[in-house]
Amino acid sequence: MDLFIRFIYSVITSLLMFYLLSRLVPKLKKETNVKHGITVLYLASIMTFADLTHIKVVLLMYFGLIVLMRWLYSVSSFVASMSVMFMYLITVISAMISSNITLLITGKIVDYRILFASANLSANLIFGLIVVLLLQYYKLIVKLLRKYSASNIKIDLMMLLSNVALFSFVILYQRITFENMAKFTFEGVINSPTTKAYTSYFFLTYLFVTSMVLVLIVLVNRIFMVDKNLENYKFKAETDVMTGALSREAGLTHLKSEMSRATHFNYDLTIAYIDVNDLKVVNDKWGHKEGDRLIRVISEVIQSTLREFDVVARLGGDEFLVIFTRCNKQQAQRVWRRITDEFLRVNAKGDFMFKISASVGITQFDPSKHTSLLSFVHESDEEMYAQKKLVKASKL
Incomplete structure (x- = not known):
């Protein structure tokens, strides 16, 4: 029964991931449902039977997805790899955020690496909501890129390095928060009567820092694309x-x-x-x-x-x-x-x-x-x- 429940949650998560992928690669929406079913089944099968707590298994899963997109949808290797990379970033950050929010609200620890396997309904609902919100955030970044497209190679390189650094910081911050809060929970600190009143403070502080980092990413991209590349902005406009x-x-x-x-x-x-x-x-x-x-x-x-x-x-x-x-x-x-x-x-x-x-x-x-x-x-x-x-x- 546990395996069946895990499979059901894996299918739901796979459908959400495919929705995310179809928004990143609009061409996929015009393909047949049979191809979509194969992709969802591939993701759900690996999530159900593979141990995704190991990074090697995760990398193999996403590499297989790139190959599948290249073969099944005739998507170029560049588009397939870039879209899968963005999907991975969005899903990992979403899983970390939902695990942290679940921990702060309910006091239950959910492993962000295999969040779908926990069968924790609230955690999975939060995960779905965060994925949709981050997708809208991604569209905002793309809109900025299209409007203020950079034409200077050095500016492009600086933008790339700054984004890698900022997103790495987001993932590192989410992971450290999860590990520390999980440690506190195990020790009974958060749920103890003397410190339970501080939970809302931790929660609001966590949300504030997370949202401010995402705002910072938008601002940094805007600085590079507009303030450092005014000539290109002029012709693009x-x-x-x-x-x-x-x-x-x-x-x-x-x-x-x-x-x-x-x-x-x-x-x-x-x-x-x-x-x-x-x-x-x-x-x-x-x-x-x-x-x-x-x-x-x-x-x-x-x-x-x-x-x-x-x-x-x-x-x-x-x-x-x-x-x-x-x-x-x-x-x-x-x-x-x-x-x-x-x-x-x-x-x-x-x-x-x-x-x-x-x-x-x-x-x-x-x-x-x-x-x-x-x-x-x-x-x-x-x-x-x-x-x-x-x-x-x-x-x-």
Whole structure:
């Protein structure tokens, strides 16, 4: 019976972890329930039968999850490893916080490493709530990153090191608090009549320090992204009024920065030059108001389908540029197929008088060939026009 209860709690925890993972990697939400079931079953099985109090077993579980995502969902190794790492950080910090809160409120000790196996309902409910709150906190950090994206390599490195140090402090603080409070509980200090009145003080102090550290992380990131990188903030804030995408100047400045970073760190960089199909036809037949609507719909579909750290800029008129950071041509082509699938879904709804579609040219950055920004963009532009000619020829 104990094993059955552990399995039930493991399934619930696995569902929560998968929900977290699907929010970190939006692509997962579009996959089949069969794949989701396999992922949840994998996590639940290991949680039920493996001893997760040993760090080696934990690392093997998460490494297996990365491999599973790579094989089952065709997610890139970089995205899979980064998303699993963030999921691990959120779940570990959530487990520590919930164990500490449970200890301070109820006086019961729950091992944060295998919190799900305790069958402590209150601890697991607190864990679920903290996971959701930390997910919203993560979204806030990402929102800051997208708005004030850094383009200076030294600033990026300083940001990375500061975040590692701060999150390490959070984990260390949570662990020390848990160990000390557990020690006090074993000795009967917290539950003794003379010190029981101080429990609320410990609880409020603990919550205050934890929340202040998380606020500190946001402030430190903001300092690096805004105060130390004002030039990049300025071009990032320059957006196209109609579509909300970056302006031409801001987009090309960002691309130039990414080219330098890709060359320095030797990672993949790919761009997609996009041209809206039949804009002139829509303008002539239904007016420029509908033509502007077509451009906005195309932009909305593109931006909603991209990853959080990809960037889209409106080059002018009906032309857009998408910058895929740490992404090769094959991966960018898969993203574009998702975008065209979304075009088809929008067209199937019949909400517009016109059909939406676009031609694209996708080019992967090659430092030896693309020695300038213009040569890189020009090659992608030529590939787009070649595709556009094929589309026009097929209509004849």
